[in-house]
Amino acid sequence: MAVSQSELRMKVIAIDGPSASGKGTVAAQVAAILNRDYLDSGALYRLTALYASQQNIDWHNEHEIATLAYKLPVVFSTDSILLNGMDVTAAIRTETIGMGASAIAALPAVRTALLQRQRDFLTPRGLVADGRDMASVVFPQAELKIFLTASAPIRAQRRALQLGLATDGADYQRILNEIEKRDQADRSRTVAPLKPANDAIILDTSLLSIKESVEKVLDWYRKI
Ligand SMILES: Nc1ncnc2c1ncn2[C@@H]1O[C@H](COP(=O)(O)OP(=O)(O)O)[C@@H](O)[C@H]1O
Numbered sequence: 001m002a003v004s005q006s007e008l009r010m011k012v013i014a015i016d017g018p019s020a021s022g023k024g025t026v027a028a029q030v031a032a033i034l035n036r037d038y039l040d041s042g043a044l045y046r047l048t049a050l051y052a053s054q055q056n057i058d059w060h061n062e063h064e065i066a067t068l069a070y071k072l073p074v075v076f077s078t079d080s081i082l083l084n085g086m087d088v089t090a091a092i093r094t095e096t097i098g099m100g101a102s103a104i105a106a107l108p109a110v111r112t113a114l115l116q117r118q119r120d121f122l123t124p125r126g127l128v129a130d131g132r133d134m135a136s137v138v139f140p141q142a143e144l145k146i147f148l149t150a151s152a153p154i155r156a157q158r159r160a161l162q163l164g165l166a167t168d169g170a171d172y173q174r175i176l177n178e179i180e181k182r183d184q185a186d187r188s189r190t191v192a193p194l195k196p197a198n199d200a201i202i203l204d205t206s207l208l209s210i211k212e213s214v215e216k217v218l219d220w221y222r223k224i
């Protein structure tokens with residue numbers, strides 16, 4: 001009997017999860033080991049938020065931001081991201097832009113505008129994609145779906161270390177507050193909220209090293 005399109009498994013490993021859980025790090029390493037492309041979908045939301053702010057467009061202006069998102073002039077290369085010819089690799093990583101990304105990500109027209117752009121990253125090489133809705137919306141036929149998480153205090157410590165800040169005191173507390181605020185916003189929105197897909201495997205990395213987290217994903221991949 002013929003297999004319908006909806007039954008076909010896509011050569012995609014979807015890795016979703018909350019902020020600073022390690023999705024990007026694990027997804028990029030798994031992609032390199034399996035010789036696949038890597039999609040950092042959050043970067044597209046961050047780029048859209050940055051582009052809007054550069055043009056003084058309010059992050060709640062759904063129509064204008066969706067229009068920008070459709071024509072985002074972005075070039076991804078191995079170690080940099082160019083927006084309109086400008087290197088914005090570091091500029092999109094600030095927590096202000098993270099909050100902006102989270103705000104515009106709640107607008108349905110913006111998500112629709114970025115949908116095809118994300119799907120276009122899939123080539124015959126295969127893809128490892130990280131974000132919030134890789135498994136539920138963008139690649140529902142992904143061959144493996146992981147929901148990567150860790151406790152909020154551990155994620156805040158990881159983010160602090162990543163930014164070269166102390167893992168206690170005022171900086172840590174501010175990062176923890178920002179992480180919890182963004183998680184809450186991403187979980188409670190009506191479109192594509194942050195939550196594990198029904199068929200996702202939950203990987204809590206609170207007590208795991210990066211190497212162990214990558215190994216877990218590869219172990220599951222070998223079993224599919
Ligand atoms: N399992 C882990 N154990 C310890 N640190 C980790 C682990 N996974 C990721 N990290 C570190 O946590 C930080 C945040 O990871 P990142 O991949 O940027 O998260 P996300 O993409 O989910 O926001 C990075 O500095 C990364 O090296």
Ligand SMILES: Nc1ccn([C@H]2C[C@H](O)[C@@H](COP(=O)(O)OP(=O)(O)O)O2)c(=O)n1
Binds near residue numbers: 017042045102133134
């Ligand atoms: N697939 C995605 C990816 C990101 N987003 C939104 C929600 C997030 O708070 C922001 C930023 O995402 P990003 O993955 O870059 O953020 P973190 O690295 O996890 O802190 O974008 C989304 O709604 N859907």
